[in-house]
Structures are given as C-alpha cells and as structure tokens.
Amino acid sequence: MTQLIVVGLLVLACYAIQCLIWPFASCRGCGGSGKHRSPSGRTFRNCSRCSGSGRHLRLGRRLFGGH
Ligand SMILES: [Zn+2]
Structure with a gap:
C-alpha cells in the first residue's frame, strides 16, 4: 500500500513538473489555430x-500556481 502511494506521488510530481515546463496545450475547440473557420474556409472568427x-x-x- 505504501508503494502505491509513493508511485502515485511520483506520477503527480512528474505531471506537476511537465505542467511547469509546458503549461499550455492546444485548444480543443480550434486545435491550436485560434480560429474558428466558416464552412467555406475563407473567413473565420476568433x-x-x-x-x-x-x-x-x-x-x-492552474492547480500548481498558474494563473
Ligand atoms: Zn480555440
């Protein structure tokens, strides 16, 4: 049981470090482009x-001290 907790803490620590180095992920709405394209593909909005x-x-x- 103790081993499980230690492994859990290690995973959490790795995740926290990764979130500090790479705090952003691509937006799921637009795939990182920031644009929402119209069906024609020629016009877009934010x-x-x-x-x-x-x-x-x-x-x-957000949890580990971001804003
Ligand atoms: Zn977006």
Whole structure:
C-alpha cells in the first residue's frame, strides 16, 4: 500500500513538473489555430473557447500556481 502511494506521488510530481515546463496545450475547440473557420474556409472568427489565443492552460498548471 505504501508503494502505491509513493508511485502515485511520483506520477503527480512528474505531471506537476511537465505542467511547469509546458503549461499550455492546444485548444480543443480550434486545435491550436485560434480560429474558428466558416464552412467555406475563407473567413473565420476568433475561437470562442480560447478567444483567439489557440492555447489552453493545462489543468495542472492552474492547480500548481498558474494563473
Ligand atoms: Zn480555440
């Protein structure tokens, strides 16, 4: 049981470190482009999920001291 906790903490620590180094993931709404294209493909508007930034702050980063 103790081993399970240690492994769990290690996984959590690795995840926390990764979130510090790579705090952003691609927005799931637009795939990281920040644009929401019209069906014609020629016009677009800002993605409403990320408001045009194309990135998505990872949950871990929010938990471990991000903003
Ligand atoms: Zn987006």
